Amino acid sequence: MHIPNGFLDPVTASTTAALSSGTLVYGWNRLRREISQQPPTTLGLVAAFIFAAQMINYAIGHHTSGHMIGAMVAVVVCGPWAAGLVMAAVISIQSLFFHDGGTIALGANILNMAVIATAVSYTVYRTAAKKTNNRQLAMAAGAWLSVVIASAAAAIELAVSGTAPLAAVLPAMLKWHSLIGIGEAGITLFSAHYLIKYTKQKEMQMQVNGYVQK
Amino acid sequence: MFKSKNQLISLALILLIAGFLSNFASSHPDGLERVAEDLGFISQAAGHTSVLEDYSLPGIPHSGLAGGLAGILGCTLVFALVFSLSTVIKRLK
Numbered sequence: 001m002h003i004p005n006g007f008l009d010p011v012t013a014s015t016t017a018a019l020s021s022g023t024l025v026y027g028w029n030r031l032r033r034e035i036s037q038q039p040p041t042t043l044g045l046v047a048a049f050i051f052a053a054q055m056i057n058y059a060i061g062h063h064t065s066g067h068m069i070g071a072m073v074a075v076v077v078c079g080p081w082a083a084g085l086v087m088a089a090v091i092s093i094q095s096l097f098f099h100d101g102g103t104i105a106l107g108a109n110i111l112n113m114a115v116i117a118t119a120v121s122y123t124v125y126r127t128a129a130k131k132t133n134n135r136q137l138a139m140a141a142g143a144w145l146s147v148v149i150a151s152a153a154a155a156i157e158l159a160v161s162g163t164a165p166l167a168a169v170l171p172a173m174l175k176w177h178s179l180i181g182i183g184e185a186g187i188t189l190f191s192a193h194y195l196i197k198y199t200k201q202k203e204m205q206m207q208v209n210g211y212v213q214k
Numbered sequence: 215m216f217k218s219k220n221q222l223i224s225l226a227l228i229l230l231i232a233g234f235l236s237n238f239a240s241s242h243p244d245g246l247e248r249v250a251e252d253l254g255f256i257s258q259a260a261g262h263t264s265v266l267e268d269y270s271l272p273g274i275p276h277s278g279l280a281g282g283l284a285g286i287l288g289c290t291l292v293f294a295l296v297f298s299l300s301t302v303i304k305r306l307k
Binding site for chain 2: 044050089154177
């Protein structure tokens with residue numbers, strides 16, 4: 001759901017950019033604390049994995065395709081604020097070097113996939129894991145909902161820009177992304193297991209446990 | 215930088231995904247492109263130029279190789295950015 005240039009009006013583009021930057025300022029201390037708890041190599045590897053995983057589009061029937069966002073994986077492995085930084089870095093490189101997501105729409109894409117998707121993943125995961133005591137289920141729910149809510153945010157931004165009426169673009173985005181989200185949930189369960197196993201960071205495990213307060 | 219065997223294994227798996235498996239990605243329009251086509255605003259998409267257009271390294275005739283190398287280059291860029299950002303943020307005090 002990388003929004004290209006031309007879909008957003010200047011006001012929406014700058015508002016979303018301001019919201020994304022504001023989030024960085026607001027969470028700066030927590031971001032710094034999370035980052036200092038884990039080696040830069042781990043964060044870099046998670047970011048590289050998410051970049052690679054986002055290249056793999058999976059077909060949804062004959063009509064469309066989707067690829068993972070990766071916010072839930074990043075949250076589980078790195079913690080929510082570090083995950084935001086990792087996601088924002090991936091989206092920036094995609095936009096600046098690969099023409100995937102517009103440069104003018106960068107603030108909006110970061111807001112949708114690095115801020116909103118991450119916040120939804122973390123909130124759902126933490127709440128569901130506490131309630132059900134089942135981390136796999138919580139992770140799947142967080143991954144699915146992060147895609148759906150991020151797509152709703154993109155739809156609202158498109159509608160506010162006057163690109164498409166909300167009554168048409170919101171249901172259309174929700175329809176496809178509730179299917180794409182199933183793929184996200186599956187890949188998240190699979191890849192979180194291996195990322196935690198192979199990067200083998202005690203700090204991360206601790207952090208995840210800490211967040212779930214197990 | 216890569217101290218343990220596990221880190222090397224994960225690095226190898228990531229490069230395998232970006233460099234090889236990416237060739238098997240579906241080329242159907244993604245969710246947003248699908249909606250933009252259906253609702254008729256896809257034509258509003260404006261281009262901006264970038265070096266590695268559509269995940270393909272320029273000047274390489276074999277499309278699979280061009281895509282794989284672009285993927286590996288992208289992973290390297292992302293790793294370098296996050297590694298250096300977090301190193302810098304860590305040292306700030």
